[in-house]
Amino acid sequence: xxxxxxxxxxxxxxxxxxxxxxxxxxxxxxxxxxxxxxxxxxxxxxxxxxxxxxxxxxxxxxxxxxxxxxxxxxxxxxxxxxxxxxxxxxxxxxxxxxxxxxxxxxxxxxxxxxxxxxxxxxxxxxxxxxxxxxxxxxxxxxxxxxxxxxxxxxxxxxxxxxx
Numbered sequence: 001x002x003x004x005x006x007x008x009x010x011x012x013x014x015x016x017x018x019x020x021x022x023x024x025x026x027x028x029x030x031x032x033x034x035x036x037x038x039x040x041x042x043x044x045x046x047x048x049x050x051x052x053x054x055x056x057x058x059x060x061x062x063x064x065x066x067x068x069x070x071x072x073x074x075x076x077x078x079x080x081x082x083x084x085x086x087x088x089x090x091x092x093x094x095x096x097x098x099x100x101x102x103x104x105x106x107x108x109x110x111x112x113x114x115x116x117x118x119x120x121x122x123x124x125x126x127x128x129x130x131x132x133x134x135x136x137x138x139x140x141x142x143x144x145x146x147x148x149x150x151x152x153x154x155x156x157x158x159x160x161x162x163x
Contacts, residue, residue, distance in 0.1 A: 002041040003028065003041065004043040004044075005043075006044070006045045007028075009021060009048050010048060011048050011094075021093060026108075026112075030111075034143055035123070039084075042086040044088065045087075047090045049092055050093060067092045067094070069095045069114055071090040072089055072121035072122055073090070087122045091114055096110055112144060113140065113152045116140055116147075117136075120139065
């Protein structure tokens, strides 16, 4: 499988979340794991942003105020492009850092999760309804386990099981 991942760092040094960012190799490794067996080859961009750009993009494209953790921008029709372009991921570093701390996860595990999550969106997976969400969450959990990370939905699953 050939996966090309272009990483752009657009978060200011010193801004919360701007230190100790994953390397381009980390992002490539996580994206390859998400695409393995689902896509023969692909090219995507991961753009790591700060709060301002994250909020602007979220408001412009999702019509929601404030930044979010990851935005996925899939190519409309992969088959119409000469190269196997999948799309772009925008990950907001300060949100990732805050969520990791709040959810008692290591930042590295949360970065991996959001990269896998976003890459699956580029392939057409979604979580708009309960059935889609269950499929996508199960797939994310399996991929992350293969990477050596804990199930990001373990706490939610325990709460649902207890209900």
